Amino acid sequence: MMTRKTGAQILWDALEHQGVETVFGYPGGAILPVYDALLDSTIHHVLVRHEQGAAHMADGFGRASGRAGVAIATSGPGATNLVTGIATAMLDSSPCVFITGQVPSHVIGTDAFQETDITGVTLPITKHNFLVTKTEDIAQTIKKAFHIAEGGRPGPVLVDITKDAQQGECDYEWDDSPVELPSRTPRPTVSPEELDHAAEILNTAKRPLILAGRGVTLSGATGLLADFVEKTQIPVAMTLLGIGGFPASHPLNLGMMGMHGEAWVNQAIQNADVLLALGMRFDDRVVGDPKKFAPAARKIHLEIDPSEVNKIVQVEVALIGDLAGSLRALAPKVSCQDLAPWHGFIRDLKGDSAVRDIQQLPDSGHLYAAHVISDLWNLTEGNALVVTDVGQHQMWAAQYYKHDAPRKLITSGGLGTMGFALPAAIGAKVARPDEEVWVIVGDGGFQMTAAELSTCAQEGLKLNVAIINNGYLGMVRQWQEFFYDKRYAATPMRNPDFVKLAQAHGLLGLRVDKRAGIEEVVATARAAEGTTVIDFRVEKEDTVYPMVPPGNTIEAMIRRPESALEKKDDKALVKKD
């Protein structure tokens, strides 16, 4: 039934119709009409401490649920504070809808108070954006925004609404008809010839390898991939964002590839005669030098976004379309040869890797980040939803927290955004309240968005925050160690007392500096009612191994020296204060 409503009321009604239950935001002048109408909506609003936090929360919500997360901010600085979060969501194909207030339409272009051309600013970092200046356009635009954000290859959409459009009134009734966008996005269908071509390549392969990316999870193809691997016995290498798309515990899951991938995974890629790339985009952190990437391999790419095909690495066949559909069509045509010799070859590649693995090293009284994460994996039985920040701890989390299910590792891959973890975890926890959520974060990244601890406290959210505290910007320090002659410019950090910081928020704070203490603090944190912060005082100058120096062939890996840990024992321990 038609009723008279303001633009602000229409906005909330439209969001409710999209199934939104929670939004993350921060009020301000140009969005005040929307906030006034919030009080009459069923939607819960999480008040953040900085709009960047709201953006990462919407992103974390999107990644955890597969549905668009929503963040709201005012014009000008409110909108520009979203920018890092929007770019983060864009690079990792995360569905989000950002709503910003804009100055009244009659003053647009006059440099009015808190006016920023946010559609202009976010043009290259959104899947699409809208400027709405008319009340009657709000509902349809919100519908389109969700359609675009969640459809195809997901991504962030921004809707900028002028204050007069929020305040204006019009006759309104929710229109349930499907969204029609006149733009003619070609829906490529995979031809039988292309399928046969791909199958022929796979069926004659002696050393085939699957490269599984985030597209496997996004298209809901995890079950299909598991069946495909079971049938073909092709080993699987994972991208960072692909983790969880194929069970880590499966014997044919080799682990993560790329800059900090396991040596045998990168060597397997370089030795493969066929690569089947599934929903991944040959990022430079995966490929290294593209000219030297698996030169002998015939390459097949299953990808929904045609602009990702032949962007970095040339492929022989591309099956463009939804990954699940392509894989379903391809599977019946594939029957691989006996791959036992190839499996044996990969087994041999592992060589002494297990010996070099930091997990094998005895407890020397030091606390190593890899031990913390490996123990955390054991103690939570691999079931936690892990949200990481960016840096060394992120790579250790990828290496040592092994996920069997999709959407259980949330991490900023493409943009590598420090400060992502805590707010993204809040979004993930809101999306999936029954999950045990662990934030794994460095001392540097934590301090970028630590103010969101207040949001956790205000919302009564239960997160477990593991600060991997080495008193350094560890990954930058590692690059300085390897490539800048150990000149540690601007990487040592003097940190606040994180235990007291937690306490100041009315939250539980704990500290550990020995491996023997991990089990107890993890148990205490899990049992605690609210968010708990654990300050893990880890070895200061530890290094993520292996490492491919940037721009190199992925075989050129710096390995952990077998004797390195013993040598490190001689160094000063983590400073206790």
Added chain:
Amino acid sequence: MEPSMRARTFVVLVEDRPGVLDRVASLFRRRAYNIESLAVGHTERPGVSHITIVMNADDRVARLVEANLYKLVDVLNVEDVSNVPSVTRDLALIKVRAGHERRAEVMQVGEVFRARVVDVSPDALIFEITGTEDKINRLVEVLRPFGILGLARTGRVAMAREQTPAEEFAHEGVV
């Protein structure tokens, strides 16, 4: 340089909305594609604009440009007319020094190129010329010794020719 590197002409139909040209231009800037020429105008359909973009690219980049253009929500259709029979035109206004003693000579040159004189003043005249880029370049070269006082070009606009079935057959495989 890639062997397939050459000038490509894309005809892009977009929804006529504020900012749409910005989106297209931003894409070229962001992906570090170099635009040689860009022309925008209305089409026969209300609400639909026509953008002609000329750029140098090899086959791989040309395909990526097309794919990236299609990702823009306001883009309705993309046609790479480099590979199909098409008409491409550029329009130029050229102001040439032409005092009374050389005016006849200048006008004669213009006539050879079928350029129209659209303005005459005591010391100069303005030619209007429509044609391929090559034709306009040649006229500019011939006029240069007289003294070119101003040059404004529209950039190329392009349109694929309507094909009869026989022509389609003839060009099968070209795309």
